[in-house]
Amino acid sequence: DVKVTQSSRYLVKRTGEKVFLECVQDMDHENMFWYRQDPGLGLRLIYFSYDVKMKEKGDIPEGYSVSREKKERFSLILESASTNQTSMYLCASSPGLQEDGYTFGSGTRLTVV
Amino acid sequence: GESVGLHLPTLSVQEGDNSIINCAYSNSASDYFIWYKQESGKGPQFIIDIRSNMDKRQGQRVTVLLNKTVKHLSLQIAATQPGDSAVYFCAETLYNFNKFYFGSGTKLNVKP
Numbered sequence: 001d002v003k004v005t006q007s008s009r010y011l012v013k014r015t016g017e018k019v020f021l022e023c024v025q026d027m028d029h030e031n032m033f034w035y036r037q038d039p040g041l042g043l044r045l046i047y048f049s050y051d052v053k054m055k056e057k058g059d060i061p062e063g064y065s066v067s068r069e070k071k072e073r074f075s076l077i078l079e080s081a082s083t084n085q086t087s088m089y090l091c092a093s094s095p096g097l098q099e100d101g102y103t104f105g106s107g108t109r110l111t112v113v
Numbered sequence: 114g115e116s117v118g119l120h121l122p123t124l125s126v127q128e129g130d131n132s133i134i135n136c137a138y139s140n141s142a143s144d145y146f147i148w149y150k151q152e153s154g155k156g157p158q159f160i161i162d163i164r165s166n167m168d169k170r171q172g173q174r175v176t177v178l179l180n181k182t183v184k185h186l187s188l189q190i191a192a193t194q195p196g197d198s199a200v201y202f203c204a205e206t207l208y209n210f211n212k213f214y215f216g217s218g219t220k221l222n223v224k225p
Contacts, residue, residue, distance in 0.1 A: 004156070035215075040121050042202065042217035043157075090156055101147045101204075102213065104156030 003027070006091050006105040013112050019078040021108050023091030029103075030096040032074035034058075034066065037088040037107070049074055050096075081112045121200070125222040132190040134219045136203035141184060143205035147213065148177055148188045151200045160188070160201075190221075198223045 007022040025032065031050055035043040035058075045058030047066040055066050063085060067075045074093075078085055088109050092102035126132045138146070144165035149157035163170045163177045163186075170177050176189040186203050200220050204213040 040217055043215040045212070045214075048212065092156075101149075101159045101162065102157075104149075104158070106154070106156045 004091055004093050004103050004105040006089075006108045008108050009106065011108060011110045013078075013081050013110065015082060015112055017078075017081045017112075019081050019110065019112075021076040021078075021089055021091075021110070023074045023076070023093075023105055024072050025074075025093040025103070026072065027093070027095070027103075028071065029093035030071075031094045032068065033092040033094075033102065034064075034074065034076045035090045035092065036060070037090055043090065046076065078110075081110075083112050086110060086112045121218055121220050123220040123222060125224060126193050128193060128195060128223055128225050130193055132188075132193045132197070132221060132223075134188045134190075134201050134221065136186040136188075136216045136219075138184050138186060138203065138205045138214075138216070140205060140207070140214075141181070142207055143214075145206050146177070146179065146186055147204045148175075148186075149202045149204060149215075150197075151202065151218070153199075157202060193221075193223050195223050195225060197221060 004025045013019050033048040034046040037043050044060050046064050049055045049068045065077045088107050090107045091105040094102050147162045148160045150160050151157040161172045161177050174191045178187045200218045202218045203216045206213045
């Protein structure tokens with residue numbers, strides 16, 4: 001089974017901190033994605049990557065950056081955490097074929113205080 | 114496009130009944146759709162998909178219906194079980210685009 005692993009299930013950080021959310025997939029997938037999930041708003045795409053060292057902005061990239069130095073790892077960075085970034089963050093990967101959909105990680109619930 | 118709202122719609126059904134979960138999509142050019150199930154504390158999981166050249170596709174206990182005329186997608190779950198309790202999302206994409214757009218989801222509560 002494809003596994004997408006997010007390093008933390010729960011995180012609590014202070015306003016202004018730099019926060020790293022890590023995601024690793026073990027099936028050699030080309031594509032990786034970061035979403036945030038908020039009640040009533042569904043999943044919103046933050047950033048995605050189609051290849052190593054490649055990144056593209058999603059729909060809500062402000063306040064975030066990403067890093068993909070290795071194919072299996074896609075990191076989401078909050079440069080200076082703010083309370084409005086309190087959310088559930090979901091990482092996903094896909095092999096690049098449309099009909100395979102995404103495989104999601106279990107999510108990281110981040111609280112910024 | 115996606116169906117966005119401030120409230121998560123909730124559907125409550127009795128165990129053993131059939132469930133129908135609906136989704137409206139906004140992009141008439143979308144040609145591939147997926148339904149995901151998200152249980153509490155977990156990431157979304159693939160349930161069933163459908164291409165735009167089909168109106169209906171069946172899986173095990175689940176059926177997806179696509180009405181392109183009104184841009185509507187539905188998920189039917191037969192003989193709903195307590196383990197079906199979850200939030201269900203539809204997702205749409207354009208051919209060869211590989212970037213999905215998600216609906217806001219519907220919460221399904223199954224009463225024993």
